[in-house]
Amino acid sequence: MSVTDAGSLVVVCGLPGVGKSTVARQIADRTDATVVRSDAVRKTLYADPTYSPEETASVYDALLSRAENRLDRGESVVLDATFADARFRTAAVELGAEAAAESTLVCVECDQAVAERRIRERDGISDADVDVYRQFAEAFDPVELEAVVVDNSGDERETATQVDAHFA
Secondary structure (H helix, E strand, C coil), rough: CCCCHHHHHEEEECCCCCCCCHHHHHHHHHHHHEEEEEHHHHHHHHCCCCHHHHHHHHHHHHHHHHHHHHHHCCEEEEEEEECCCCCHHHHHHHHHHHEEEEEEEEEEEEHHHHHHHHHHHHHHHHHHHHHHHHHHHHHHCCCCCCEEECCCCCHHHHHHHHHHHHHC
């Protein structure tokens, strides 16, 4: 397949509760892409997830494999995961460089108080609660790769304006 037949890959990372899924959906809508969420992949692989390092590594392997399969078919993909560990981020960015016509890393940020409120109010597939958010905040590897930063502290319209600046 030539690179012109390849789709695009967008890797969306950030702490739990910052709005990665909101940003991923907005990007997918603008780029005609499919969102692949680590939360959904984990639930498919593990009925009762433990979140052990080995389990997490297998989830990211599966996430990247699903992205690669779609990219090989010329589809565009948005990966929605915490990517707290720099090695998983790097692997995703390398996959994009090898298999996608275009690849972008997006870091979603959000004011801590807003993120914690959203976590308390949300109902969905994610198992992350405020304690998990705080643990990830301490353990999140710094993003040293080139990335688009989206601040999702405001309302969805403000976030959409930032997404449009890069993906419209």
